[in-house]
Amino acid sequence: MTLGVRTWRGPLVVGTVGSVLMLAGAFGAGAMAVGDPLTAEGPLSWLRYGHGKLLASLAVYLGYALLVFGWIRLGRQVIAGQVGTRPVLLASACWTVPLLAAPALFTRDVFSYLAQGAIALAGHDPFTVGPTVLADPEFIENVHPFWHNTPAPYGPLFILLAKGTVAVTGTSITAGLLVTKLVNLVGLALLLWALPRLVRHLGGSLPVAVWLAVAGPLTVVHLVGGPHNDLLMIGFLAAGTALVLDRRHATGIALVTLGVAVKASAAVALPFLVWVWAGHLSSTLWRNFARACAGAVAVFAAVFAAVTVAAGVDLGWVTMVNASSRLVNWLSLPTAAGQLVHLVAGAPFGVSRDLFVTITRALGTALLVYVLVRQWWLARGGGPDAVRRAAIALFAVALLSPTMLPWYLTWGLCLAAAVAWKPRQLAVAVGVSVFMVAPYSPEGEQLTDVWLLMAPAILLSALAAVSLVRPDPLRLSDNGSG
Template sequence: MATTTDPAPGTPAAGAPDEARPAEARDETPPFPVRTTLMGTIGSVLVLLGAFGAGGILIRDPVLGTGPLSWIRYGHGRMLANAVLYSGFGLVVWAWVRLGRYMLAGRVGSRAILIAAGCWMAPLLVSPPLFTRDVFSYLGQGAQLLHGLNPYAHGPAELEILPNIVQNVHPVWQTTPAPYGPLFLLIAKGIVALTGDNVIAGVIVTRLVLLAGLGAMVWALPRLVRHLGGKLPITLWLAVASPMTVIHLFGGPHNDAMMLGFLAVGVVAALERKHAVSIVLVTTAMLIKPTAAVALPFLVWVWTNHLPGENRRRNFLKAGAASVGLFLPVFVLGTWVSLGSFNLGWVTGLQAPTLVTNWLNPSTGIGQVVYTLVHLVIKVPESPFITVARLVSMITLAVVFARQWWRSRYGGNEAIFRMTVTLLATAILAPPTLPWYLTWGFVLAAAFPWRRRHLAIVVGVAVFLVMAYYPTGEQALYAWPYVVLTLALGVYAAASLLRPDPLGLIEAWRKQKVPDFLSSQPTPATQ
């Protein structure tokens, strides 16, 4: 470890002496950003403390529900908890942006970024769910499978035992079939079998299990970088240390983390010509969250272009047949083992998330705008407008998918890039669009080369996507003053990556601390 304090920001000018150049250019271990890491860790601890009153708290909380600190869940106590939580989140973002500036200056390396991300996640292991209540649905659906109810035919409300789990499932999902793959429900079943009706233990164990997915991502990202041409510190900063991962995927927690682990390793296997392994891994990812199926047709092109011979049509048929031959038994066996039968009800369960309507999904937003304008003239229901707009959006997505898939026909990095674009398009165009859905393609995108201004855009988008929902898990997208404030904070965070203190606020504060009689004294040069 080269130092115990943060490195000075900025890139040395050309021609600077060797001592002024980035440590990586001198084959030295880059310094460790202690203060920045500590700042984010303090922020994460504040998020943890605030979450006990402002996060996805239990309806009957055995920790604070009836004790002397129960006031934090209500009224002014809850307002204080929100203030603490958002202050902590601000520190996490500030630390992430500072770490990004040091990274761009070549002053910190991959190891420091991973350690920082780990420090920021660690306090959240025991936190109530953050900005979502989905984990309670995971536990409820796992409990259904454990006790003989089909989670693809019934909602958790049908479960007559384990009342603590059932009552904490969000009302929208109480009577809704599960939209997740059968393998994930098998994992959730195992968690509930271990923790029973103890919801707090269930949330903690879920996070521990999902760490396997994050670990697989961390293993895969350096290998993806070698193939896709990115820079590892930037990739880890984007995909692992980002608030989207720290707060959403881990703090949430969300099962997308496990799906992305299998997907990332599967893409690595395809690029390293281990195509059978790749298809098996990505099919397994699909059995966790069905969105991963989008990647499979692109992997066929990668396989096609790795086969010897000049006959591309024959190679495509070989790769396609082999892919289907691997996909089907994994799909059937995974479904059978998870559910005890070959039950395809989970495919129809994919319609459940469409119950969520908000303008974060562009088609839904367009439908709502058109409805509002028409409603000014004539009384009409909203649903037809949203349905039509979503239908147009799905047709658009089908066109995007077909176009991107065909442009991937030469395989290689181009196919992975087109896969990434399609995963992002799926998150945006297919209803609904939830903030953490953007991680589907974003983890792969992080391994490609990036420009500084695009990194700044990612910072702004990440801040907005975390704050698009309240810490309780309820959406905040129609609280317009809050949305404007969130957008402003996102823009400021984005600008801060490229230039410290872009509005000069810190400098102005420092000047305010200088007494007037000192600022008016002549300098030595003028005396």
């Protein structure tokens, strides 16, 4: 027992030190609210410029490196069966709590969330107007200029929660940030509740699932440290899926519907869950499907209508679900293809990049539709296989949509974490997860075109991936075992 404690205590401590360093550095390098009393004219104002800001940025990245180091070391022990679920949960808590108190990191989305809540609270339609309609400058000046005139792309439940947050916190952006993070913890709690049930059906390992989906940097840094409303969405999605697998079909569909009412991406899973429901019925395939489909549509309509009425909005958000497509970055596979083709065949002749990106995005959308339809049809046997294919579909939506942002990978991961993973597959997941902090600066500015940063980030992420299956490839430890 003592040896087991020694095994996981080291990674836990290292990761916690890293998280605390990120907390400290975030006050200088993170996305602080304009006029924040601590950093505008207060005792920490020196961290926002010059050498102070450089020091703060170094603290954030050093903290991230330590967090990743602890996560990978813990992961080796989880894969080897040396530690169980409780130590991983404890590590997750120790790594997460400091970032609850931190300013926003690697994104400014939370300021848009608060502005959208203020728009709804002021009686405007958040699906037709952007933050510039507001009279309070506190909201407008904190939203990234790129999004000043962009209406909300989120569902009615999230607008209701954002409106409630602003009603409680007023024009205090710092208080609004903290309340948003606390509200998002509901999603984390739902995910933690769902994972044991998903693992039971999907055949994975609970320590691995928790290590991957809860303790990993995509969740700790992006979903909590961000914060991003995707945490709420995947919580509802995971919990609803677990309930459908447990034959509590209507309740499960209702929870997934709440996920859709936060962010539309969760809707991708619903057609797959209809197959799961149908598989639990005892008639012919198509009769079962018809009954399950009718039940799912009825539950979805009732729940979504109730949330929409409660939020006091209409369905205008449906037209804004692709608002992020205004962003151009190579994390999206179709966009990356367009940029690459333009570099080779367009740039030398002065042809606009937009033409190439538009064409490859259209082809990517066609490929995405094919993947979704094919995976849905192959899922007609229902059961756990349908959920595995739902995870594939969610990953496909993240990667093949016109724009991909790092935290989008958690959509599929919340379900895929519960399947049986091979060590080499986990290594790939580690490499991708570790890299996904690089595309944005701690303040939330896009860095994907800064190849002097991207190239070493890719190499370091590959090293992290190898480190999971080949302990200490650089021989950093005394015994090379981690």
